[in-house]
Amino acid sequence: MFSETLPIYLIFGANTDVGKTICTTSIVNSASINGYNPAYIKPVQTGYPLDSDAEFVRRYTNASVQTLYSYSTPASPHLTALEENRVISDEDLLIKIEEKILETMKLKTSKLLLLETAGGVNSPTMSGTLQSDVFRKFRFPVILIGDSKLGGISTTISSYESLKIRGYDVPILIFFENKKYLNHEIIKQHVSSETTIFLLTTPPKNENLHNNNGNKDLVKYFEDSAKTAELILKKLAALHKARFERLKELNDDGEKKVWWPFTQHRAFSQGKRAMVIDSAYNDDFTIFKPDEAQYSSDRLFDGCASWWTQGLGHGNPHMAKEAAYAAGRYGHVISPEAIHEPAQALAEEILSSAGKDWASRVFYSDNGSTAIEVALKMAFTKTSLESQKKMLIDKPSNEIIQWNVIGLEGSYHGDTIGAMDISDPSVYNAKVHWYTGKGFWFNPPTYYEKNKRFYLNISDSIVSSVELDTEEIEFNSMAEIFSVKRNKSYLRKVYNKYIVNGLKKFLQNNLNVKKKFGALVIEPLILGAGGMLFIDPLFQKELIFCARNPELWDASSPPLPVVFDEIFVGMYRLGVNLPSVASLFTCDDDFSYLPDIACYAKCLTGGLLPLSVTVTTDEIFKVFDGDSKLEALLHGHSYTAHPIGCQVALYSLKEYKKISLNKKFEWTIWDAQLLTTISCSEKVARVNSFGTILVVELNSQMKGYLSNKESLKLVENLKSSKGIFCRPLGNLVYFMASQRSLRKDLDLILNNIWKAIQDL
Template sequence: MSFIRSSLPIVSVFSANTNVGKTIASTVLCRGANAVLGRHQQSQMMAETGLNSSVLYLKPVQTGYPIDSDSRKDHITFCPGIRSETLITYTEPASPHLTAIQENRIISDDNLRQRIMAAIEAFSESLGGQTGFSLIETAGGVHSPTISGSLQADLYRTFRFPVILVGDSQLGGISTTLTSYESLLMRGFDVPCVVMFDNPKYSNHTIVRSNLEKNTTLFTIPAPPPLSIHDTAFGSSADVSNMKAYYGSVNDQATDIAKYVLDTHATQIKRVNDLSHKSISKLWWPFTQHGTTSTAMVIDSALGDDFTVFDPTLQRSRQLFDSCGSWWTQGVGHGNVHLAKAAAYAAGRYGHVIFPENVHEPALHLADRLLETAGKGWASRVFYTDNGSTATEVALKMAFKKTTTQHNLIKPKLDVVGLNGSYHGDTIGAMSASDPNVYNEQADWYIGRGVWFEPPTVVLKHGKYIVRLPESVTILAKQYGWTEDLIRVSLENRDQIFDIQRDESKLAQLYQAWIETTLGEAEKNGHVLGALIIEPVLMGAGGMMWVDPLFHRQLVNSVRNRNSCAPMPVIYDEVFVGMHRLGFASAGVSLLHVEPDIACYAKCLTGIVPMAVTLARETVFDAFKGESKIQALLHGHSFTAHPVGCQVAVRSIELLESLKEKRVNCTDSAASRSEHQQYVTCVWDGDLLDKIAALSIVDGIVPLGTVLAIELATTEKGYASQASIDIIRALRTEQGGNIFARPLGNVIYFMATQETPTDRIQQVLNKVYNQLVQLK
């Protein structure tokens, strides 16, 4: 909902405390804006629109109304050329969250935001294209509660209007001013200037100025006149006369502040207009064909599920639903203040410190949390890396070392067991663990080292969850003399797909026979198998393929049973699906009901900073023990276990686990389920799913956890397919839905968080359905 419009500068005025002169400073600024915009424009507006104001003074919430709205706060009296509007009033002169309860008029944050936006939109429309200015005066201090009880800074973060901070010029005001300033910066607000009243007794402004960032200017204005000793209250004729004289005396300062604020806005608009074309000539984007890319979308900020992007054609901002979860990293949404505070704390406490043979509290705390969640019951060690690719690279080194050690092999050429369409990263080892595909075919050094199975997959189509079997499986069934009815799977709901009782089915036997035959032939042909590596349940970059969990479980059990004395190490690459992407810390453990020996996590682990981990059993750790350093795991990077990432990950896990508890508590049948009957959640739900899946243009959909994938019906399959380009472009437009999606060949995918509101999910589904119908 963040609002940027080139023709309408908007600022929000916060203060360091109550009773520091926020309203007077706001009136000064509006008078200055009135003067800068000029009387010629006012006359032109009157002629063209019938209105005589290009300045809006908006007060969203006013308590103590009308008694506490004394003449010093009467903007019409002291600034007659502006439009003044108050949205919500309470009679009790107290904090809004208290008065709302007392007067039984509690208004939600969303409702208040909608009223604010409606007022601004109406004012913007009334300008008729002329330049205007809008000032929004908040209530109380930066962290004063709103009507709902949330913090004011968090409510207004949705808009991210530039902030004019009115500092406290009294004793103790330095601390409150700088604390307020830092709180705003930490939440992502721009603070172009601080305004303070001159107080020679304390001169707070001198210390405050020296501690502001270089892009924040401090203005001082004379203090307003005190109440005359002959007056008993504000609002007397003498006081009104004094205040009129005061406002007249600060006209020059008012104009200076207004010019600065308006110039800052103009600079911001120029900056965002320049970003797109400058980026084309200077940046090199991953997974992007620059030969066909001529523009870049300018992201000004992000919050919750949304990007705020600046549209240079419209010269204003738009809100886009981030359906790629900013490339799969979002667990709790953008701009989460809890994660921001965690990052700030660790950065302030540590910066960065070396990790080998050292420990800092965030690193050990995170290790404990990981072993209590994703690694519970099997893992004992945590190895830190910087991203998903290096996490899997390390996992392969671990697995191969264990295999080499337990079989007393001397420099063997080990291969992996995996699945076609897998993607484990872009480093050399990770690439070699995948079958030859579009992601590794450019790399001259790539040599595929593995035996890969074509995965059986699951889709929702015509109201049924259908397992699609590879041709090699159906051929094997015919060899056994089995009819198609014996192995066909078409189930009513997601839970049935994950039911462990399917292990007793004919299809389970067929999977096992297929696996045993394939691996046996591979070993006869000289393959030395060193590890199984899979992306449990959902294969991301391969096309959001929902792998039949029965097949995954049979595969894990089969490779282990081939040598029960020295079983092959099993790696779960949960870089994408882990940390509650599918509703669980470990999708593999919770949904496949088998534990790995090694597992990798990243992306949702922190949500905001690069960080990855590889978890391992103690037996894997023991394979590297010895008397010489050269026997150790020789892998690392300078920012290993950086404190900022560790601290953020700890907080992220806490938030994600708390959301999991809410889901469990909301599920009536959860208490009656056994450990092998996990409740499989999906935030993408409702009748629209079946309607989308039933379209002839759709081969099937995958609704799982926070992910929805739609496979378009086309002869051109895979990552190189252009089948989804048109709908992707349409969805990104304002008319098409304001949804930022990225294609995966002929697959379109959408990601939410565990906190995305249900009504927002339905809005996105409705827009997607409408676009698909047009392509039908």
């Protein structure tokens, strides 16, 4: 929340007893004199009424003052709240603060609002949470009152760094003059040049500054300090103006120097403007709205989890601390033939969770596409060498074999050339003239919810190839679709016949060009960018079975490595207790749903920074064992296994585990009953939800990526009036929560989604 017409500043102290309230009163007094009509809010006061910072400010100024919560015991808020049996939650505290801010905004009389915290920067609130974390939701610029006394250098710098690491701007740092220690001179060398230091004269010594009759010496003090306070006011005004000028500049010109991915820029030459994200915290963006005089609803739910990366919330202070620790300890260090603690510990954690019972090695890279490229090198090398060793290929020295993948229509594995080539022809590669399409892709059966039932849609290619007499099969629930009982169903035989016939036909049609299959590469369970298609797990099980039993379709082929692209669905995206898709099938003895190679990224680092891993078996690793370096896996980049990413990822995986311990597995974290209601709407073609993912496809005459007329209407309505940011994929809109999102928040969001659908 921020406003161009009402500058709001948060006042923190570097410690208790640093004169925070006296500094605040000096600023408020000067603001009153200069016509700012200032407002002052004290969210939490202890030792009341003997101590009342709000009353102190009122006594020496003409400001409007308020105390929101007061306790009589003179102690830390978390202690006095327990003692007086009045513990206030962080949420209730923030709601109360926001209410008072909005009241002040509506009056339109104040030109400055100051919120004074209690104690030091990292003093706790009534709940025990550090107030630096609680107030981060607002991210108001901070006026930090430094400690001028002996020992104050350390406390001030520590406080300053605590605020900066949480994403606060600290433009003003105020000290009382102390000619003996001159703390401000050394501290100036250790803070940003964007932080201005002001000195106030030392206030008179009086052990009873809060007495009800006032203090003549203090009256004189505030008169004498008015000039310095006026300089502070002018600086605050200049900072506020500069902040909004920059935000407006970003809004007007934010498109002119950056080339955005997946964006047609021409629309911006026709008047469209960029969404300016001022900050982000937990599940929300704080955005700049240039067309409003005051901003009361400037937070948007990040409904796409910032391209599917968010797992532990934006601006997570614990992740920031982990990153800072690794940056301070290592920076970046070289990876080959070296090991560091974060890389080793993360590898151990991945192998015991996502790689449990099948994997033995972790190869680090930087993003999902690269992880796929590494997986292809691993898989194709294994298949090629095994084919040659077994004399299964009569290959003249000048003959080149084109290695292909088995995959699914609608697959998407990234934007690098190799990753693009293993996806079927689509809108993503239609204009890529060097795309060659190295694979055979099956049209998979998909399932969805509609009108209180779950339907399995058998693709036309399956129906026509095996003469199946139905295109849809009904289920009562997701659990039925995933039941191991289906492993012995007639449909498995249908799938087997369709897969085997398809592979044989592909090879027969390509005898002259020597095309062979080198791997099965699939996005398990859900095709993401290809249209958020939810795949029948039985079909993918049969694909894996056929890939590992090539005698069914090609006697000359060795068993194919199975590659899981879990960049989207992995790392608990599908719900608690599911670090990988394979975790869902641990009790399934009839089929193997374990990969030979799996790729993870996105949620791996909780949404903070890029890192990816390609996880594999010892069997794959040994393929690259040899006497020559030429036989090694010659792949890597400068920032392989960068310690900052590894440290953050390790923290993230441990946090996911903690969340899992407190929750039981559910198919979806969204309200299943309301999802069923939405599925009954005539405006909705299908609903799918799994874990944190929610997909709503709208009824439309057109299909595909470019059919987005109705979905764009929905997206704009959600953004402009419902406080939800999301992105369309053709005629569908998807939503994604983080793994730590609260159910009560998601219920409100889902209700707003339902209202927006009804508004179409």
